[in-house]
Amino acid sequence: MAMISQSRRLRRTPFSDGVEAAGVKAYTVYNRMLLPTVFRSPVEDYRHLKTAVQVWDVAVERQVELRGPDASRLMQMLTPRDLRGMMPGQCYYVPMVDETGGMLNDPVALKLSEDRWWVSIADSDLLLWIKGLAYGYRLDVLIDEPDVSPLAVQGPLADDLMERVFGDGVRSIKFFRFGWFDFNGHSFVVARSGYSKQGGFEIYVEGTQNGMPLWNALMEAGKDLDVYAGCPNLIERIEGGLLSYGNDMTRENTPHECGLGRFCSTQTAIGCVGRDALLRVSKEGPVKEIRAIRIEGELPSCDRVWPLMDGDNQVGQVTSAAYSPDFETNVAIGMVRMTHWDPATDLDVITPAGIFPAIVNETFWI
């Protein structure tokens, strides 16, 4: 494993001092910003996430703010999901596509009001796409990256910890809803959401200077809950079938291939970019789709596309994989052609460390 050379370009976050003090061992880079990947070890972090509560620096989920009379119109241009029924206080997972129906990002949109939205982005400069569209269409909307950095609280004890810092009102936040809650005289959006299957919250911290006081308050309040710094865990997210933009899907893929067809309303999402391209896909269905894949053997880390083979024919690819201690097998995410996507189909996967048997799993693991 190589080192990472730090520079201003790989932006620090409001929580970086806390991350370093907690002994971060490795990073990835996400939206040109540092994202911790390991604190104690991937397996220790995984166990702890499933039993206690963690505080995650996910400031890399940068926000794109849309504000102005055309904000809601522009939002509907960005996604094939029908946003007409969405109310302020709701979060929607919204696939975003280009004119060919290729995935550009899979953010979570927060509707703050009719004329103000935050788009909490995955790993691509969606700001530039949105600005380009708004300029081209001469829309009456301001688009910018506000000084807002999400901090996630994840794990089975997340409600207990959050109550101590934000009050018992947080317990009543429903899944993918948000409210405004006070900390030190500042009001932050707190949503029940996050990139794990263990439950929890994301706090949208406004103001870089408020980052470390909140981090420290959570760590202090959660001592007897065994709170610790954490981060999205590769094993847990694969078990849970949480896709990663750039890993499991790219601009090459339609939302339907990614199993996100249920978020696409191509009949009613009037004005959305890519609608023409997706109408056909949504009618006939994709010819390849995301599947849970079980792999036997001692795998290297998945740092590139691994071809999935039926004999000499490539029928798909694996893009994320890890050994799961709980399920005692390698869990993986792949894209498989329809001829081979049925559960229990036997395949081979080609990795730099050799060829391993792979089986299409019926579902993800949790």
Next chain:
Amino acid sequence: MAMISQSRRLRRTPFSDGVEAAGVKAYTVYNRMLLPTVFRSPVEDYRHLKTAVQVWDVAVERQVELRGPDASRLMQMLTPRDLRGMMPGQCYYVPMVDETGGMLNDPVALKLSEDRWWVSIADSDLLLWIKGLAYGYRLDVLIDEPDVSPLAVQGPLADDLMERVFGDGVRSIKFFRFGWFDFNGHSFVVARSGYSKQGGFEIYVEGTQNGMPLWNALMEAGKDLDVYAGCPNLIERIEGGLLSYGNDMTRENTPHECGLGRFCSTQTAIGCVGRDALLRVSKEGPVKEIRAIRIEGELPSCDRVWPLMDGDNQVGQVTSAAYSPDFETNVAIGMVRMTHWDPATDLDVITPAGIFPAIVNETFWI
């Protein structure tokens, strides 16, 4: 220094196998792709770059291809530089700005023909901005990322090495011009350009499968020239005043603040986005500007903005810094307000390791 966690999302390049075989010690991430930063040590790499010849994996300079009847019109929308006089076979350094005049990228544009361009990008997803504009304006142009990966050959012996692989025609390529040259039956764009002041070339390798054969051919042909794997060198690029997008300039800055006013023809670059905003700046000049900064003392690595102070007043910031063995001082790049940007102005710079004396240098060092 922390480790980097590799994944498919941090893309490998056509040359990654060669980079690993050469013993890469550290990476950064640039355009969501791995960019080597250290092979032997920063200082050994620096010495070697200045005396021999290096082969650099700069595949991170991703290409955005514009092709179609509106390609040239769209190119002029993208930059305040006047492109009317540009001929096929030329490279232009082209600042690109948003509607407010804020820098989005500082790529090199290659004009392949009137209706076909490559934009060789710095670290932002310029593809999304260009696609958004083209879609909004309904332009008749295709925009995509082709399978083209630049490989740089840099150093005083670059001409000798390149001649052995591509023939003596490469010697007559003028600065920021390119031609088509054959390798193994493939024709590649070869430009006299690169992100160092030591001279050299960039080969635009089309086809991932052609990457390692060319890498190996260069390594084989250059054995007696002491060829080795290299990468953009922090010390050398600061000495030479080569700016880095994301480090020394961001969307916060106009081209004029970055010292790039000479590339802006706001009077004649008709149709360029941001022209209205830049007209005023170009007339009155910027109130802060990039400067070479000399710093005394034992500095940490510059992983964040360092404020430049005159007493208690912040008058600028340093964004790149390194110790230069040749100039026996810390060389740095900063942005300084006009009240303090004159050569020899004494300032202080605040770093996480303390406060150090800083002096505005008259020029960069080479």
